[in-house]
Each structure stands twice: as structure tokens, then as C-alpha cells.
Amino acid sequence: MKNMDVMLLSTSCIQSQLMKELLSESLGPSVSLVNQQTLTYHDWNRPALILVDLANLPDSSQPWEEYLRSMKDHISTVLLNTQESISAQKLLQWPNVYGYFSHYEDQETLIKGLAKVLEGEYWIPHSMLIEMLLYLQSIKPITTTSIELTSREIDVLNLLSNNKSNTEIANELFVSEHTIKSHLYKAFKKINVKNRMQAKRWARCNLPLYEN
Structure with a gap:
């Protein structure tokens, strides 16, 4: 995941600004801060890693979420501040998700995990990977020989x-x-x-x- 833009998707507040500065200092690549509005105006001329700060974003379905899904060929995602009970189905809604960190994760673990993601590794527990696989296997085909939806x-x-x-x-x-x-x-x-x-x-x- 080298040569990628790294963006923290959050609201513009003191906490998110401090998070941006911490990640930039700890990870090496500069992290830019974007919100729901500025995200949709981004020029996707390079692949990007989006760090989605769920603690500072609306928890209901929003237009920018669908926008992210439409950009799945250009971006990968990591979820920050998730609930402990996040499901495989919920996780798989996010495009090319490489990892997630719950709201109680300590700073050291967060930095270590994000560094691994930037090296191209996944930061997802083995048990969740199995749950994700089982969920994907349970999904019925969305096309048949007679029905081909775009x-x-x-x-x-x-x-x-x-x-x-x-x-x-x-x-x-x-x-x-x-x-x-x-x-x-x-x-x-x-x-x-x-x-x-x-x-x-x-x-x-x-x-x-x-x-x-």
C-alpha cells in the first residue's frame, strides 16, 4: 500500500485534528483530514486508504457511504472506533476493508495495526475472517443465466x-x-x-x- 493517499474521514473537530497529527507523526505518510462534504470533491488520481472514524460520523446510512462504495476500485478502508459487537455483514459493507479498531483500542495497538495495513497486511482477527468467509458463502448468487442485473x-x-x-x-x-x-x-x-x-x-x- 505504498504511494497511497491516507485520509482520516471524520468531522472537523479538535479530537480529529489531534488524531490526524498523531497518525501523521507515527505512520510516516502525511494523513489528510476530510469530512463528509470534502470527501466527495476529492480528486482520485491516486489510490487512497480511508480511515473511517465512526465515533465522529453519523451512524445511519448517508449519501457519502454510498459514494465510498462507488469508489471501490480506487480506495481501501479501515474502520476506527467500531462497536465491539460489529458483525461480518456490517464490516463487508465497507469497500476493500483491511482492518478495524474498536473504540477501546489503545494508541500503541492502533499505530501498530495501521502500520501493518500500510505494509499491505490485514488487521482483522482470525475469528472475524472466518465469520466474513461464512457470510460470503451464504450469500445467494445475484445473477443467474436468465437474470443479469447491472x-x-x-x-x-x-x-x-x-x-x-x-x-x-x-x-x-x-x-x-x-x-x-x-x-x-x-x-x-x-x-x-x-x-x-x-x-x-x-x-x-x-x-x-x-x-x-
């Missing part, structure tokens, strides 16, 4: 199954409401449903859901 159609159906309106889906995916209607029309034809209720039921039975 990645964006899958995103839209997943959000629809989480009871999002067309306006909310459009905001999360940074597209127009007309575009969402077009995706839904094409997806409905592919999965052979006639309305949103049927589409929700199909998605919940056939697609891995994003956990809120």
Missing part, C-alpha cells in the same frame, strides 16, 4: 428493499430521480415483477442487503 441496478434494488424512496435513492447514488426510475423499470422487467412491493420481496430473497 451493478447499479443491484444498488438501486438494495436501497429499494431498505424502504428508500426514489428521491432518497437518487440522493444516495448522486444521480437524478429520472435515472432511478429508468433503472427500476429495467430491473423490474429483468426480475419479472410489476411493482415496488414485489421488487422489495425479490431483492430481500435474492440480494445481500446493506445493514443499516
Whole structure:
């Protein structure tokens, strides 16, 4: 993971500024501080490692979370200040996740773990890796010989199954409401449903859901 931009995604506050300075001094590469708004304006001309500070970010689904998922070919993530009970499903929502640190982790362990991640290693307990593998094996295929959904159609159906309106889906995916209607029309034809209720039921039975 050399030659990567390293960014701390957090709110702009004293604690996050101190965290940024500590990480920059301890890890070598300079760490930049970004928030939910400035993140979406970043120029992704180099791969990036995003340190997601969950303690200082909203805990509900937000548009910037979907934006991160859309940038999965350019970024890797590490979660900071997670709850002790984080699940494999929740962890796998984050693009190319390389590790996580709970809110009670001491400074020495945090620096050691992040240094390992920067060397290209994972900082995930063996038990969690097994849980992640079992979860991935349990997911039903999202395409069949007769149904081939695009990645964006899958995103839209997943959000629809989480009871999002067309306006909310459009905001999360940074597209127009007309575009969402077009995706839904094409997806409905592919999965052979006639309305949103049927589409929700199909998605919940056939697609891995994003956990809120």
C-alpha cells in the first residue's frame, strides 16, 4: 500500500485534528483530514486508504457511504472506533476493508495495526475472517443465466428493499430521480415483477442487503 493517499474521514473537530497529527507523526505518510462534504470533491488520481472514524460520523446510512462504495476500485478502508459487537455483514459493507479498531483500542495497538495495513497486511482477527468467509458463502448468487442485473441496478434494488424512496435513492447514488426510475423499470422487467412491493420481496430473497 505504498504511494497511497491516507485520509482520516471524520468531522472537523479538535479530537480529529489531534488524531490526524498523531497518525501523521507515527505512520510516516502525511494523513489528510476530510469530512463528509470534502470527501466527495476529492480528486482520485491516486489510490487512497480511508480511515473511517465512526465515533465522529453519523451512524445511519448517508449519501457519502454510498459514494465510498462507488469508489471501490480506487480506495481501501479501515474502520476506527467500531462497536465491539460489529458483525461480518456490517464490516463487508465497507469497500476493500483491511482492518478495524474498536473504540477501546489503545494508541500503541492502533499505530501498530495501521502500520501493518500500510505494509499491505490485514488487521482483522482470525475469528472475524472466518465469520466474513461464512457470510460470503451464504450469500445467494445475484445473477443467474436468465437474470443479469447491472451493478447499479443491484444498488438501486438494495436501497429499494431498505424502504428508500426514489428521491432518497437518487440522493444516495448522486444521480437524478429520472435515472432511478429508468433503472427500476429495467430491473423490474429483468426480475419479472410489476411493482415496488414485489421488487422489495425479490431483492430481500435474492440480494445481500446493506445493514443499516
